[in-house]
Amino acid sequence: MGEITATAYPLLKRLEHTMKHTTIALFICLIMRHAPTTVAAEPAPQIVLSDTFRRSKAPETGRLVVQLTSGEGSTYPLYFYIPTITRDGKYLVYHRAARGEVQLHRLNLATGKTRQLTFATCPDTQWRPWCVDSGRGVLDHRSVLNIVRGLVVYFDGNDVRTVDVETCEDKHQFTLPENREAYGQNCTTPDGKWLIYIHTPRGSTWGKPCKGAAVVAYNFDTGEQTTLCRIDSAIFHVTAYDNEHFIVTHPAEHEGMMMTDMTSGRIVPLRDGDLGARGHPIHCQVTSRGIAYEVPGFQLSGLYDPLARRRFEFPFPEHFEYIHTGRDPEGRLWFYENSSDWDKFDVHDMYALVRLDREEGDQWLRLTGTWPTYGGGQKAHFHPQLTPDRRWIMFTGGDPETRTSHIFLLDVSDLKESQGISSQLLSPSGENDIIR
16 A cells, blocks of 8 residues: 555544544545555355255265256256356256257256256257267357356357346347357356357367457447457367456467457467476366466476466376366365366266375375266266355266266365465476476
8 A cells, every 4th residue: 555645644633533433544545545446255155955955975985965956868067167156156057958959957056946047949059079969959068157147148059148047038149140150168257247258160170270260258238349369279268367368278289278358459378388387288277366277298287377477386196197177266275076088987086185295295185986977078077166155066977877967066165275385386487386
């Protein structure tokens, strides 16, 4: 904070005997240069769970598990880079893929009652090459929950629509040109004002030549659309780092993270070219502390500040195989899905990092034993994410009764913040990295 100006001191002296202390404090803030403008966010409400949900225990570890969805077909949340539970903790928004159709539904967590939100009719919904075909409906894995406005954005082919999670009111927002398609997983800005989405030339697939993919911002209030950047790669994830900056994956040549923003018109690689950086990240979770990621080729995880280009990295246990970094928006609990490969699940379990310790050795906690999943592509991944109240890890797991995959909660209310990771360890060259 700046200094109080010389002319302000006499005024404060005259007021201090007549104004209450709280009023004086507010007045000081007004006359001080660079006064604080932010207020700490309120804790998320604790999620209330219906007694109708089936309770069980995780294989091998015995942790409490609550099964939220069941029945025919597969169910799975919105993609695990973005919110899937409403701000008030009342509703879970999720996909159900069954009978040759994929639609969005809402689940009232306190009552267990469900309601279908979308009735899309697009005949081709498959997210190529990342997931199996689910038939007609909403474009798979590309819907977005705007938690500020309580709206779900979904793509019925090239028609972009919103549905109010509470009232179920459905509105058309805009339509993409016929020669383009919504290819990527999308997001909204934290203030809820903009939808940030990806469109590519129709028929594009990552790993094949693609000219002119675009990251675009759509304003919910005015309908204004602004192209943030263009790139010759069929990019397929965009996540808001803040209201101005957005993390994008992957470049055309290899896996990796990039960043674009609201004003520059550019997209720049992150971590690539940084001194001492090894390999390329795959899954990149935006947190309030930076980007959490894993680099499978070197079996390491890390935290990255994209604005300062600083990082801290540490190794996984030797028995880890193919990894998905779990989502904690606060970046305080580090947990991971571990499987035999991205599409192979002889081993399929979950771990949390307890602490990094350079002297005594790192400590990890196994949260589940191997948990089978069914189906293919993205529908067979846990895609673990911490619930807003920080008491549960939500994931997609197999239901042995139906041999389909559904949504579960794993009790982690006993877990503390992972130790040994801090912003003080970030450096441009990775000089503080743990290498074993």
